[in-house]
Amino acid sequence: MDKDAFIEQVRNKLIVSCQALPDEPLYGAQIMARMAVAAQIGGASAIRANSPADIQAIKAAVDLPVIGLYKQGDTGIYITPTHEAILAVIAAGCDVVALDATLRPRPSEASLQTLFETIHAQGKLILADVSTFEEGQNAQALGADFVAPTLSGYTEYTPKLDGPDFELIARLAAELNIPTIAEGRIHTPAQARQALDSGALAVVVGSAITRPRLITKSFVDALL
Numbered sequence: 001m002d003k004d005a006f007i008e009q010v011r012n013k014l015i016v017s018c019q020a021l022p023d024e025p026l027y028g029a030q031i032m033a034r035m036a037v038a039a040q041i042g043g044a045s046a047i048r049a050n051s052p053a054d055i056q057a058i059k060a061a062v063d064l065p066v067i068g069l070y071k072q073g074d075t076g077i078y079i080t081p082t083h084e085a086i087l088a089v090i091a092a093g094c095d096v097v098a099l100d101a102t103l104r105p106r107p108s109e110a111s112l113q114t115l116f117e118t119i120h121a122q123g124k125l126i127l128a129d130v131s132t133f134e135e136g137q138n139a140q141a142l143g144a145d146f147v148a149p150t151l152s153g154y155t156e157y158t159p160k161l162d163g164p165d166f167e168l169i170a171r172l173a174a175e176l177n178i179p180t181i182a183e184g185r186i187h188t189p190a191q192a193r194q195a196l197d198s199g200a201l202a203v204v205v206g207s208a209i210t211r212p213r214l215i216t217k218s219f220v221d222a223l224l
């Protein structure tokens with residue numbers, strides 16, 4: 001899928017992140033594929049998914065573009081950090097590759113520039129997951145197709161907010177030339193609406209739709 005087609009597919013729409021790690025109760029490619037089917041029936045415009053196995057199962061189950069990533073651990077730079085991880089999610093069939101584009105020291109010798117080049121050489125689109133405006137600027141300069149504030153609140157130098165980082169969404173959307181896809185702690189339909197009103201092209205919602213353990217906990221906590 002080319003960039004214009006992807007933009008038209010997701011414009012002003014919801015993208016559902018269907019992810020469960022091995023320590024989560026819904027872990028398993030077939031379970032994530034059913035989550036994706038539910039998301040498609042509900043009206044999602046695209047799916048965000050982690051790992052080659054999940055991406056492959058989701059691609060077989062739904063007729064939607066997939067933003068693929070491959071988490072390697074859960075500290076430091078863990079979202080699609082290497083060429084191998086990129087090639088694995090592309091081989092699994094994703095349309096867009098999401099990767100950590102923060103300015104932190106990288107775990108392998110691969111620079112962000114060469115990782116971007118690998119994605120484009122395979123004819124796929126780049127979604128740069130960042131935590132600050134400067135990281136978004138850097139990703140744009142290196143050739144990213146899309147930017148998302150996915151990592152705001154997850155780097156040691158960004159504030160830990162309870163809700164979405166609307167300020168960063170608005171600044172990325174206003175000051176960069178590439179589209180911003182809002183993501184991270186969007187927990188309600190009103191927040192999703194606000195993200196679009198802040199200038200985002202589309203909105204990714206994960207936990208609030210596909211992590212029932214966390215959804216349950218939010219209700220339980222409200223009753224304490």
Ligand SMILES: CC(=O)N[C@H](C=O)[C@@H](O)[C@H](O)[C@H](O)COP(=O)(O)O
Nearest residue numbers: 017150154184185186205206207208
């Ligand atoms: C920080 C990090 O590793 N974020 C991951 C990125 O793919 C996922 O664990 C999140 O679920 C996703 O970003 C969607 O966000 P939320 O689940 O808050 O709607």
